[in-house]
Amino acid sequence: MVRRMASQYLDNLPEVDVAAMLAHPGTAEFYCGGTIAKLSRAGKRVAILDLTSGEAGSFSQSDLKLDEADRAAATLGVVWRGSAGFPDGRLEDTIMSRMSVTGEVKRLKPKVLIATHWEDRHPDSLAASLLVENAAYLAGLSKLDDYLAPHRTERVVFAGGASSAPSFVVDVTEFWDKKIAALRCYTTLFAEIEEAIERADREGRRLGEMIGVRYGEAFAQRQPLRGDLL
Template sequence: MLWPVSSPARPFDTIFGQVRPLDWLCLAPHPDDAEIGAGGTLIRLAQAGRAVGILELSRGERGTQGTPEVRVAECARAADIMGLAWRGQLGLPDGELRDTLEAAHALAATLRAVRPRVLVVPHHHDRHPDHFGTYHLSKRAVHLAQLKKADLTGEPHRVSRVLLYQGNADIRPTLLVDVEAVQDTWAAAVLAHESQFAGAAISETVTPEIVERRRARLTYWGTLARARYAEAFETEDPLLVDPLAL
């Protein structure tokens, strides 16, 4: 269900669930990016009872296939499959995602509204301008969201941890997550974006073979993690690990 939000205090639309404090929030430049790059991890967290959300920065309106109306319905359907607590759209222009003050204020205000503890963003090595643009935009927004004197509505909020997920380029992960147990749910969530993955192949990403192609990556990372399938992330700050858990 689409819940339009027109208040300047909330520069986003809620398309699934309710606005609430989140344990994890994944930023997606376009609909389906979060499912493809981090979907298994998000599903595992949701199944464990964590409050998990996705925020699309654009509606993917310049994509070759689908319309914004069709894609928002697909996003809601995928959110239900994944068990998300919330999914929203910021409505920034597709193809123009970059670090501007206006966009950073909108994203920072959203971070204050949903208050994620962990933020997951695209890797800056990605070849797609909207993906590395989202990374740089998120850096400024995370900074602004915590400033008491920033010209923003809402109470200041500090994100505790930022993770980078794999999109269209290879990465050198510092964190691998076993996602074998949620493969069927992950595939269903990805394929809920039917307008992108049920028609003609447009690119290496927009293709009916998306699950097969992405699962090859999961298999590779799983080999390194001694698991069947794993998702890869990179941390920019060191992780504190209990040696007894190793």
């Protein structure tokens, strides 16, 4: 069951393995819904924090969109979804918003954080990317505040940014139907849902071709990946 509300109001909130903290409802589904479904199937606990409610969207109906977001999260197997409630279209990486997201990182204690790619075309995306990356750093500081224990996330990755070369691509072929089902939960997100699904299909196939599979989802990270030639 998906539980929605700011995490500070939940008792005994379990730690999660992965937290996707992106700008708007539907962003996690569109950019990494297959990956979230794949992680959930593998027994990983995944949370989604929408930084805004997407209320400035042309087709938005805020109350309905929150219900749609919860149904989409349940489709993907997410254990918790919340909204930070920052203003859509006016998202900023301020000290107040940064500390609010830092608290969510400390409470959820994810091993991996998924943020919006800084090159995504929406005006909120750069702020969302910086906000989550900075919050992840601050959450690990032991003397930042006296209210919550510090938590150091092991890895921050960025979803989206179709024009950029990804650091890695996840094979989501087996979970593509789950991703599409989650996107279909939304009636207030897209002007034409079928056009949006076709666009997702083209991008998924393009990325999948990079690694020799049918469908893929791309991620970037700032640090070099560790590896050996042989």
